[in-house]
Amino acid sequence: MSIIFSRECEYALQSVTYLARTKQGEKISIRELARTLKIPRHFLAKILQRLTRKGFLISAKGPTGGFALSMPAKDITLFHIVDAIDGLAFANSCVLGFRECSGKHPCAVHDQWGEIRDTLYEMLVSRNVSQMGAAMKKPEYEAAGN
Amino acid sequence: MSIIFSRECEYALQSVTYLARTKQGEKISIRELARTLKIPRHFLAKILQRLTRKGFLISAKGPTGGFALSMPAKDITLFHIVDAIDGLAFANSCVLGFRECSGKHPCAVHDQWGEIRDTLYEMLVSRNVSQMGAAMKKPEYEAAGN
């Protein structure tokens, strides 16, 4: 069970961060990405295609083909990716599931949740995937960029 | 789409908080709870039964039957309910979906997420459902306890 992002979004964030570590101009295939990040291959394909249509990636077919970021890694934030995949419903939804979340009729944890939500929001907008790539200490990322 | 709790858990939290506002000894029927909180009736029935089996509620059949808290409202925290329904996976899972979450091989947002998670954890353990009931400013709760 995922926490706040869908599986699809988690995979997207992992993948884009991986691409952020590659050399300028280098293309990564679905096969490599799926193998190193242990993501179901065809599921990943759909996710990358979606990110391509959204304009975050460029793709190339044929041998030597693959995916790469369409813009500098520092111009893409977590927020952009989350928005593209999951949407931003979390930003104004009640954590207890009530239909409305507003200060007018707050639920019992509205204020505390508001702080958490703001911190989360800050985390998403303040970090670009270039920083993400550098900060990632997972072993599967070590090989990238070689 | 729910944020961090499942629909079932959201409904459970809403319901238990509602029960926390009722007078000592008063029993609330599934029908009333479902109507005022706008929760599907049979789905709610299963949730309340589950909470009963877990020991948080007592139930009574027949006319004048219904549900009530099995213990003082101040002895039940959000944490108890979340644990009973969703489990505590959120407390040690990676927000980016990696298999392991640990300081040994942290993902790029491990530290920031750690703070958010701690705040969330604090919110769950520090608030009991008696306080919750009092703090709830939703119109559907106004009728309770009359």
Next chain:
DNA sequence: TTAATTTAAGACAAAACAGTCTGATATAAA
């Protein structure tokens, strides 16, 4: 030109989640 490789696209399947329905059982009151 042909063969190999890679993405594109969408149908399909499996699993998880949410919600529904029915019959049984217990209880209170007429």
Next chain:
DNA sequence: TTTATATCAGACTGTTTTGTCTTAAATTAA
């Protein structure tokens, strides 16, 4: 005792999410 009302239990259905498969189209290189 009978009737009405409520929970109990579990099977069932529908929806969303997640994952799989197949074919087509594009591209590279032999």
